[in-house]
Amino acid sequence: MNRLLLGDEAVAxxxxxxxxxxxxxxxxxxxxxxxxxxxxxxxxxxxxxxxxWCTNEKTAMEAAxxxxxxxxxxxxxxxxxxxxxCADAFVNAAVTGVKGGLVVLAADDPSMHSSQNxxxxxxxxxxxxxxxxxxxxxxxxxxxxxxxxxxxxxxxVPVVLxxxxxxxxxxxxxxxxxxxxxxxxxxxxxxxWVLLPAIARKQYRALLDKQAAMQESSADSPFNRRExxxxxxxxxxxxxxxxxxxxxxxxxxEASVLxxxxxxxxxxxxxxxxxxxxxLLVFEDGQPMVENGVKGxxxxxxxxxxxxxxxxxxTGELTPDNVAQALGLGSGQHFPLPSPIxxxxxxxxxxxxxxxxxxxxxxxxQDYPQGRVFGDIGCYTLGALPPYGALASCVDMGASIxxxxxxxxxGLFPAIAVIGDSTFTHSGxxxxxxxxxxxxxxxxxxxxxxTTAMTGGQDSAGTSKYEKICVALGVDPAHxxxxxxxxANLPEIExxxxxxxxxxxxxxxxxxxxxxxxxxxHAKKK
Amino acid sequence: xxxxxxxxxxxxxxxLSIATVIGEAATxxxxxxxxxxxxxxxxxxxxxxxxxxxxxxxxxxxxxxLGGADLIISMEPMEALRYLPWLRADGTVVTxxxxxxxxxxxxxxxxxRAELSKLPHLVCEDIDAMAVKAGNPRGANMxxxxxxxxxxxxVSRQALREALKRVFAPKGExxxxxxxxxxxxxxx
Numbered sequence: 001m002n003r004l005l006l007g008d009e010a011v012a013x014x015x016x017x018x019x020x021x022x023x024x025x026x027x028x029x030x031x032x033x034x035x036x037x038x039x040x041x042x043x044x045x046x047x048x049x050x051x052x053w054c055t056n057e058k059t060a061m062e063a064a065x066x067x068x069x070x071x072x073x074x075x076x077x078x079x080x081x082x083x084x085x086c087a088d089a090f091v092n093a094a095v096t097g098v099k100g101g102l103v104v105l106a107a108d109d110p111s112m113h114s115s116q117n118x119x120x121x122x123x124x125x126x127x128x129x130x131x132x133x134x135x136x137x138x139x140x141x142x143x144x145x146x147x148x149x150x151x152x153x154x155x156x157v158p159v160v161l162x163x164x165x166x167x168x169x170x171x172x173x174x175x176x177x178x179x180x181x182x183x184x185x186x187x188x189x190x191x192x193w194v195l196l197p198a199i200a201r202k203q204y205r206a207l208l209d210k211q212a213a214m215q216e217s218s219a220d221s222p223f224n225r226r227e228x229x230x231x232x233x234x235x236x237x238x239x240x241x242x243x244x245x246x247x248x249x250x251x252x253x254e255a256s257v258l259x260x261x262x263x264x265x266x267x268x269x270x271x272x273x274x275x276x277x278x279x280l281l282v283f284e285d286g287q288p289m290v291e292n293g294v295k296g297x298x299x300x301x302x303x304x305x306x307x308x309x310x311x312x313x314x315t316g317e318l319t320p321d322n323v324a325q326a327l328g329l330g331s332g333q334h335f336p337l338p339s340p341i342x343x344x345x346x347x348x349x350x351x352x353x354x355x356x357x358x359x360x361x362x363x364x365x366q367d368y369p370q371g372r373v374f375g376d377i378g379c380y381t382l383g384a385l386p387p388y389g390a391l392a393s394c395v396d397m398g399a400s401i402x403x404x405x406x407x408x409x410x411g412l413f414p415a416i417a418v419i420g421d422s423t424f425t426h427s428g429x430x431x432x433x434x435x436x437x438x439x440x441x442x443x444x445x446x447x448x449x450x451t452t453a454m455t456g457g458q459d460s461a462g463t464s465k466y467e468k469i470c471v472a473l474g475v476d477p478a479h480x481x482x483x484x485x486x487x488a489n490l491p492e493i494e495x496x497x498x499x500x501x502x503x504x505x506x507x508x509x510x511x512x513x514x515x516x517x518x519x520x521x522h523a524k525k526k
Numbered sequence: 527x528x529x530x531x532x533x534x535x536x537x538x539x540x541x542l543s544i545a546t547v548i549g550e551a552a553t554x555x556x557x558x559x560x561x562x563x564x565x566x567x568x569x570x571x572x573x574x575x576x577x578x579x580x581x582x583x584x585x586x587x588x589x590x591x592l593g594g595a596d597l598i599i600s601m602e603p604m605e606a607l608r609y610l611p612w613l614r615a616d617g618t619v620v621t622x623x624x625x626x627x628x629x630x631x632x633x634x635x636x637x638x639r640a641e642l643s644k645l646p647h648l649v650c651e652d653i654d655a656m657a658v659k660a661g662n663p664r665g666a667n668m669x670x671x672x673x674x675x676x677x678x679x680x681v682s683r684q685a686l687r688e689a690l691k692r693v694f695a696p697k698g699e700x701x702x703x704x705x706x707x708x709x710x711x712x713x714x
Binding site: 004006029030032033113114166167169170171172173239241242243245246249250319320321324332333334335336337338339340341342343344345346347348349379382386456 | 536549570588589591594612628633637
C-alpha cells in the first residue's frame, strides 16, 4: 500500500510499524509533525502507545531511556537545538547502553527557516559515538525506522535519525508495510546502568569496543552505496543525493557517486572512491562535517571540495541551484527578481493577546530609557519586530528570566523578562527559582495563551498551574498578578506593570488569554 | 511529462489546500509527486510558498531549480512576482489580482501590474470577487484552482474536480458543494 506522507509523517509511521511503544517529544519546527501523526493514529492509541507531549527535550530523552530500559522501543523527537537541552541524558545513554531500541530524531534547520542557528546534529552522534541515519527521501525515512530500532537493539546504543527541514516538510508517496507487535516488558538487569565512576569506566570501554561493529554496519548498510563509474568523484550525504542526481540528469553528465546515509562515515568506501577519482566533491546539508572527516581520512594530497573552500556556500541549505553550480552545471537563464517587491515578515495574528502585552509595555518603557526587556522563544519573539521593537534579546529557551536577573545583578533597571507559558515550564522555572532565592528586582511577564502556539497549538505542560508554580518557587503571592490582555484593559495592564516594575523585588505578571488560533479551532469543534 | 508548480501567497490564504487537491488528483492518476511546504514561523501572515512537482518519471529534488517552474499559482499579486526567478522563460502565471496589504511598505499596485503585464502567459483575476459572487467568500483558493486547471495539463480539469470532492468530503457535503461552485466559476 502507498500513502502520501510528509518526511516527518514517514518517520512517525515507520516507527509505529516497527513496534513503537512510546514517543517522547517537545514541539519544535521542523520536528513537530512526527509526534502529531502518532497522536492521531487510532490503532496506536488503542495499543496504548505513549504520545503525550513532554515538558522539555531532557525529560523526553530520559523517559524514553526508561522505556528502553524496560525492554520496549521508544522514539524521542526534537528540533536540532533540543539536542542541546537533552545532551546530558543523550550522551550518557550511549554509555549505559540501551535495552529496547531507542531512536533519537533530531530535525535540523539549515538556512534557519524557523530557528536561531543551523547547528548540525551529526556532530552529536559523532560526539556520543553512536550511529546516525540520514534519509535522502520520504521512503528511506519510513524504511530507516525499523532498521534503526533493530540496529539500536543489536548494538545496544541509541541511534540518531537526522532530518532536515526540506525533507521533514516535503510530501511524497511512500510504500507501507505491516505493523509489527510491540516488544514484551523485559527490564534490564545490567549493572551498567549505574554510572558510578568504576562502572562508567567499564561502560565507556565497552562503547569504544562497539565502534568497529558500527563501522562494519556502515560499510554494509543498505543506505550507503556507490553508483556510476566516471572520473568525477562525489560524496552525497542525505538529501544532497537528490540535488546531485537531479543536476547530473539535467545536464546528462556521469559521475561516481557515493551516497552516504549511515554514519560513522564508511571509511573504506570513501578511500576506494578517492583512489578511482583522485579528488572528491562533498555535498552535505548543514555544516562541513563529512568534508572535514574526508580530508582527515585522505590526507593533504587528495583535493577535497565543498563548503570549506567556497565551491559551495559556507552557510544555508543546499538547493538544486547551488549544487548544480558547484558541479559546473549552472542552471542557465531565469527571470530576475522584479524591483517592486517588499519583504513580508511573519507577524502577530489580529486579536492576539501578545499584541496587548507589547502595547502596554511599549508605553511604559518610554519612561524607562535605561531599562531593557529580555525576550524568549515563541510567537512573542515577534515583539522584537516593528511596530513594537520591544526586545533586547532572544537566545535560548528560558533565557529571558535568567538574563534579566544577571542584568539586574549588574545594576540595570528595570530588567524585564517576557516569556511564554510553554517556554516557562520548558526551561524558565529553574531560573525563576534562582531569582526568588535572591528576591532579584526583576519583573517576569509570563504571557499565557494556554498553548504552545508557535508550533501550531500543542498542549502546554503547565496550563492552570502558573500562579501556584510561581508561589511555590518562592515569589511573594502579593506580587504574582494576573490580567486579561485585551485592548480595553490596557490602562489596567499598564498600571499593574508600573507598580511591579517599581517594586524592589521579584514580581510575576501573567497576562492570560487563549491563543486566537486555538480559540477559533475550539469554537469550530463546538 | 513533468509539471513543476510554485504555489504561493500569504500565510493563512489557503495555498496548502490547493496543493492538497492537486496532489490528490496526481496521486489518483499514478503520477510521481513531491511537494515541499513551509511550516512554522512564516505561517503567521508572512510570505509562504510550496514547490509542487508532478511527473510521469521518478523525481529526485524536493525543490524546483531556478528557471524550472512551468507554472506559478499565486493568491496574491506581489507574491506571484516574488517567485519569478523560478519561472521558465515561457512559463505561466495564474494569480489573484487583489493585493493583501499587511506591511507598511507595500509597493504601488500600478507597479505590480506593470511587472505582471510583461509576462508571456498571465491569468490575473479578482478571485475574492469571484468567490463572493459564488456565495462562498472563503472559497477564493478554489476559484484560483479553477482558473489554473487548464494550465496544469498533466492532470485534467475533471480529475481535479473529482479530487476536490474527495479532499473536502470529510468536512461534509455542504462544504464540498460550496467549493465546487467556486472551482467551476471559470467554466460558467
